[in-house]
Amino acid sequence: MSETSRPAVHPDRTGHAGYPGYTEYHPRWYRAPVSTYWWLQRRSYLIFILRELSSVFVAWFVVFLLLLIRAVSQGNEEYQQFLAWAATPWVVVLNLVAFLFVVLHAITWLNLTPAAIVVRLRGRRVPASWIAASAYLGWAAVSVFLAWLVLTR
């Protein structure tokens, strides 16, 4: 079929009964090109991408925890070896960086709890600051409990 014999507008899609009348060809959307390094342009963007990168260190923590669990279940000698390995400089630096990232995750996550949880008491909405404060209290309580669990062994 030649170009000229083809209608520019599809016959059954002309503007009737509220149809806007589509052209045969889909338009190309205009999208402004975004730099690969868009997250370096603003401080808030950088913090966003750092927050997202905390996922890498959460995964590292699981690896570290599993190595600990394996060492403890293999015996005291392996457990002591694990502690000595964990004291080598590169592991300490990695764990320090991981700790900072995980704290960034915890703070940004808990700050969002008022957006995720709406509590009503006697028909009134509990202020966001109360919900955030109770999230932080929960964090403190869990931390104290886990520290107690480990340190009283």
Next chain:
Amino acid sequence: MAKRSTEPLLWLLFSAGGVLAALFVPVLLFLFGLAFPLGWISAPDHDGLLALLRHPLTVIGAFFLCLLLLVHAAHRFRYALYDGLQIKHLNELISVLCYGGAIVGSVFAGYLLWVVP
């Protein structure tokens, strides 16, 4: 039946893992990653730690902690690559590697917790 998207389930698991990562990980990483190796606090005895690890609640808790943390990390890392580096053409490969890694890691965690003496 209409095909249901797995996306809501993934976001739900992501959120559950996010809560656990915020509440559980900082204190555990501080103790086992910094305080014990650097000698700020004396490390717990092996016997006591093994007894703690043997407790059924610890086994179940540690398994679900590992599972949800891995799914959380996989989901977030997938979107970090998607948004941050805009690697959209590799979307499927990245998804398979992220969630596949989380599943393999969880199975491995289950195995390690299963064989605790």
